Amino acid sequence: MCGIAGILEFGRDARADSDALREMCRIMAHRGPDDEGFYFDGHLGIGMRRLSIVDLTTGHQPISNENGSIWIVFNGEIYNHLSLREQLIARGHAYRTHSDTETIVHLYEEYGRDCVKHLRGMFAFAIWDKNKKVLFIARDRLGIKPLYYQLSGERFLFGSEIKVVLAHANVPTQFNGGVLPEFLAFGYLSGDDTFYNGIRKLLPGHTLELTPEGETEIRQYWNLDASLAHDSLDEQSYVRSYRELLEGAVESHLMSDVPVGVFLSGGVDSSAVAALMTKIRREPVETFSVGYGEHAYSELPFARTVANHLKSVHHEIVVSEQDFFKALPLLIWHEDEPIVWPSSVSLYFVARLARERVTVVLTGEGSDETLAGYTRYAFTPLCIHAQECSLRSRVP
The missing domain is CATH 3.60.20.10 (Aminohydrolase, N-terminal nucleophile (Ntn) domain)
Known part of the structure; x- marks a missing residue:
């Protein structure tokens, strides 16, 4: 940055x-x-x-x-x-x-x-x-x-x-x-x-x-063109194509003259990036995870499972309630606007941990947008269909 x-x-x-x-x-x-x-x-x-x-x-x-x-x-x-x-x-x-x-x-x-x-x-x-x-x-x-x-x-x-x-x-x-x-x-x-x-x-x-x-x-100079016609393919073709694109993206992001690590939550997104990074580098990578003292809301057990599987050099930090609220004024200053997502606070602490070991990190951010992972993406076409049906029912 x-x-x-x-x-x-x-x-x-x-x-x-x-x-x-x-x-x-x-x-x-x-x-x-x-x-x-x-x-x-x-x-x-x-x-x-x-x-x-x-x-x-x-x-x-x-x-x-x-x-x-x-x-x-x-x-x-x-x-x-x-x-x-x-x-x-x-x-x-x-x-x-x-x-x-x-x-x-x-x-x-x-x-x-x-x-x-x-x-x-x-x-x-x-x-x-x-x-x-x-x-x-x-x-x-x-x-x-x-x-x-x-x-x-x-x-x-x-x-x-x-x-x-x-x-x-x-x-x-x-x-x-x-x-x-x-x-x-x-x-x-x-x-x-x-x-x-x-x-x-x-x-x-x-x-x-x-x-x-x-x-x-x-x-x-650019906008996503969703109007282009394309041939429908079988599921395996889409899986293979997406994997090739994802692996190419991970490899391109490893371009660096300084140490590189990865944020690991244990979820599908960050785990896939960490796995591909390990495959490409052919050596253990440095992984960084953040959790909370309240174990019911902490993802650290999932992150440890993936880290052990990949044999990564794993690092963790636990954020307390006091740490969380104490950091808010500084983070609002950094973002120049109110904090919307609580994950911004977690990200700050895990980034601070990573900076002690590496200069660049890869993350799993963006996969929900490319794969329609958020619930709103599934609801949107349903809402549009419901509106169309409602309009048609009103037309005499």
């Missing part, structure tokens, strides 16, 4: 405030404890805090292209960067590092705003094009990496967290009460609004382009 931030001042003689940008980066030092970097060019300033994962020695950011006309700050990982690197070198691009960050720079040189269509990974990045005087910002297809911004008549600010934007002295802290009903109903905000007036999030699968004159263009 890294953090990025930036300032683009409007007006002919405006200059980015270096002290303000450094403060914005300081407030998110927890996202990147290993390194920091800044770049300034008149109206613009970009900065970042780095957690070193790939190319530990030469991956310092911001990174530029060969002639220094394009600069980037980047949070995330690009899993296909090695294959992209080969293609870009064949096209004449010269690399100075081994990082995935530099690949995005050369992709932008080659394809401009369409560079995002070539990326496989999780990302939020900002590119300053000196020649065109354009700030280009992008977020990954599913919004795994966050990006918030504030656009006013005087300047544009962005950061990996809301508090980063609020760290600028000229940003007022005003509660956006209009979003409260949606948040209380669903536990999240589906649009680009936040709890703070004037601060928005760049939506998943979107890019934003901005000039020093304040000209702004937000574009959607």
Whole structure:
């Protein structure tokens, strides 16, 4: 996890405030404890805090292209960067590092705003094009990496967290009460609004382009197309295909120059990831689990069963009632909004445990979304069918 931030001042003689940008980066030092970097060019300033994962020695950011006309700050990982690197070198691009960050720079040189269509990974990045005087910002297809911004008549600010934007002295802290009903109903905000007036999030699968004159263009570059026709296959074909895709995803996420572990609950999702990780690495992996003092609500016995089966190097932490409630103020500060899911607290403690041993972890998150695991997915078509039947019964 890294953090990025930036300032683009409007007006002919405006200059980015270096002290303000450094403060914005300081407030998110927890996202990147290993390194920091800044770049300034008149109206613009970009900065970042780095957690070193790939190319530990030469991956310092911001990174530029060969002639220094394009600069980037980047949070995330690009899993296909090695294959992209080969293609870009064949096209004449010269690399100075081994990082995935530099690949995005050369992709932008080659394809401009369409560079995002070539990326496989999780990302939020900002590119300053000196020649065109354009700030280009992008977020990954599913919004795994966050990006918030504030656009006013005087300047544009962005950061990996809301508090980063609020760290600028000229940003007022005003509660956006209009979003409260949606948040209380669903536990999240589906649009680009936040709890703070004037601060928005760049939506998943979107890019934003901005000039020093304040000209702004937000574009959607990806959306899941569920309308494509496909042939119906037998069950074994779907099982085989999903396993191949899952194994490929796990293998790609093992791209790292630092130790990697896995969060293990003992459920199907995390157990499958841990098993595939063990198979791919052909050695015991480090697993991390969290439980509660109340044994009826603790998953530790299930996690131990899987850990023993995989012969992993297993680690556990038990969260007490006092620990749980004591952590809430800090976690609300980190999330910049109320805590919706109690699992966020557990995740904090197991992540803190894992950080003592590894830098990167894999998890079982996302499988319920891809396999319709939540009850609401089963209820939705039933509700739609019931509504259609009700409407038909009312038509004379």
